[in-house]
Amino acid sequence: MTRTGEILYELDARHYEIIGEKRKLDKLLRQVGGDVVEQVQAVDEAWHQLAATLCDRLDATLLDTLAHALHLPTLMARQVAERRQATLAQAAARRRAMLNDDRVKNSEGLLNEADIRLHELKETIEPLAQSIAMLDDAPLFQELLAHRYGTAEYGIRFWQLSYYKHWKHADLIVEVHGVRLGKADFRGIAEKYIAEREAMLGLENERSSWRQKAVEVRRLLAELREAEQTIATIDEVTLKATQAKLVEHLKPLGRDTLSTMLRPFPAAHTAMLRITGIEKKGEYLGALENQQIRTALRELGQQEQKLMRTRAKLLRPKNANRRWDSNEARRMVGQSRRERWDKRHQRWSETRTQIVQFNDYHHYNPAADLLWWDVMTDGRLDGDFIPEVHARGPRTDVHHHHHHHHERERDSWRDSQTFDAS
Numbered sequence: 001m002t003r004t005g006e007i008l009y010e011l012d013a014r015h016y017e018i019i020g021e022k023r024k025l026d027k028l029l030r031q032v033g034g035d036v037v038e039q040v041q042a043v044d045e046a047w048h049q050l051a052a053t054l055c056d057r058l059d060a061t062l063l064d065t066l067a068h069a070l071h072l073p074t075l076m077a078r079q080v081a082e083r084r085q086a087t088l089a090q091a092a093a094r095r096r097a098m099l100n101d102d103r104v105k106n107s108e109g110l111l112n113e114a115d116i117r118l119h120e121l122k123e124t125i126e127p128l129a130q131s132i133a134m135l136d137d138a139p140l141f142q143e144l145l146a147h148r149y150g151t152a153e154y155g156i157r158f159w160q161l162s163y164y165k166h167w168k169h170a171d172l173i174v175e176v177h178g179v180r181l182g183k184a185d186f187r188g189i190a191e192k193y194i195a196e197r198e199a200m201l202g203l204e205n206e207r208s209s210w211r212q213k214a215v216e217v218r219r220l221l222a223e224l225r226e227a228e229q230t231i232a233t234i235d236e237v238t239l240k241a242t243q244a245k246l247v248e249h250l251k252p253l254g255r256d257t258l259s260t261m262l263r264p265f266p267a268a269h270t271a272m273l274r275i276t277g278i279e280k281k282g283e284y285l286g287a288l289e290n291q292q293i294r295t296a297l298r299e300l301g302q303q304e305q306k307l308m309r310t311r312a313k314l315l316r317p318k319n320a321n322r323r324w325d326s327n328e329a330r331r332m333v334g335q336s337r338r339e340r341w342d343k344r345h346q347r348w349s350e351t352r353t354q355i356v357q358f359n360d361y362h363h364y365n366p367a368a369d370l371l372w373w374d375v376m377t378d379g380r381l382d383g384d385f386i387p388e389v390h391a392r393g394p395r396t397d398v399h400h401h402h403h404h405h406h407e408r409e410r411d412s413w414r415d416s417q418t419f420d421a422s
Contacts, residue, residue: 002329004319010333011311018304021341025297028348032289035356039282046278047251050271051243054262058084058239070261072249075242084238091230098224107217114214121207128200135177135193140169150187270362277361280372284355284386291385292348351381 055066060077067075098104135141148154149166156163170186183189230237250258255276262268310332313319324332358376371392373383383389 001323002326004314004322004324007324007329007332008311008314010329011307011314014334014336015304015307015311017336017338017341018300018307021338021345022297022300022304024341024345025293025300028345028352029289029293029297032285032293032352035352036282036285036289039278039285042278043275043282046271046275047247048243050250050268050275051246053267053271054265055239055243055246058235058242063242065264066246069264070246070249072245074245080238080242083241084234087237087241088231088234091227091234095224095227095231098220098227101220103217104220104224107221110217111214114210114217117210118207118214121203121210125200125203125207128196128203131181132193132196132200135173135189138169138173138176140166141173144170144173144186145190145193150185150190273364274361277358277364277372281355281358281376284373284376284383285352287386288348288351288355296344347382351377351383354381 055062055075058080063075063077063080067073067077073079103110144150144166147156147166149170156166158164173189174184174186177189178184181189181192183192250261253261258272262272314332354377360375364370364372364375371388373386373389377383
């Protein structure tokens with residue numbers, strides 16, 4: 001027989017195990033979530049790498065070839081040259097406008113004047129702000145001010161309790177701040193406070209105006225530098241803009257269409273594989289995040305709720321001194337899952353590491369009967385949580401197939417110049 005207290009002790013131990021596992025999984029979840037975001041960014045970079053591979057220079061023959069093969073007339077050399085000239089003309093016009101702006105012509109003097117005036121305003125504002133803050137912090141000062149204490153408009157009469165409270169705190173304020181402000185009564189202090197606050201408001205407005213002037217001058221100078229940089233690097237600017245148009249055009253296309261379009265450009269092979277491989281990394285990490293880790297966290301939450309219900313039951317007065325059958329006690333407590341959870345956590349961590357660190361995109365062969373998962377893990381990790389792996393079913397020949405047939409099939413693929421990287 002087992003006492004209630006002994007069961008509660010074991011339940012608490014199980015609860016601590018659950019809390020510890022939830023913390024570990026929460027940390028892993030954050031890591032995998034960050035990995036997924038990184039893959040999204042990496043895919044975008046890979047698209048630009050593909051564009052740079054296809055169009056690495058502003059060569060008229062290359063541009064016309066790409067425009068024809070990719071069905072992208074705006075890539076024709078003549079149109080690229082027109083956009084280059086338009087960009088150059090716009091930059092030159094901006095440069096002329098900036099150089100003719102009096103704020104740019106006198107920028108050095110304006111910025112120096114702004115710096116000097118802002119420094120002077122700071123030295124004036126700081127003591128004012130300190131003086132105002134000291135009164136703001138004084139007990140009941142704002143209440144006395146609101147009631148216009150010390151003036152004819154003060155409406156509290158001597159028989160009211162607050163009258164004596166106001167009298168006491170007004171005297172304390174005069175005692176503490178009167179000498180500093182050169183005032184002998186609360187009315188004088190209040191007038192001084194209001195004057196300081198109004199002066200500070202005017203100074204703050206002036207400071208804001210000078211800051212805005214400085215910001216505007218610096219913005220104009222930055223725009224001038226940008227225009228001059230565009231003029232100096234017009235070919236590089238045009239090339240990047242052309243590559244961006246390529247990405248914008250290629251991204252929405254289906255992989256079959258893309259494969260057909262890119263067939264005349266063998267150099268795009270690795271870049272295209274990189275795009276698809278990174279997309280698969282994001283897909284696999286997303287499955288690990290949602291199908292494995294989040295599911296496990298939900299199950300832990302359910303186990304925790306069940307445990308707390310059992311604990312609440314045991315804490316009822318009628319069960320305080322009860323003795324339970326050993327089998328019933330074991331059923332309520334359950335077995336420790338820590339060892340199993342540790343193995344699971346290690347397995348998921350290894351899976352994450354294997355996916356994130358994979359970088360050999362050129363090893364994937366679209367002609368082979370393999371998934372990206374097989375290439376990334378060499379068939380050594382269980383990927384049944386991934387829909388396409390689950391649908392395909394387990395394979396026992398991945399390692400052998402990948403290592404002994406990879407070179408032959410890759411050569412066959414290159415000979416056919418296909419681009420099905422799905």
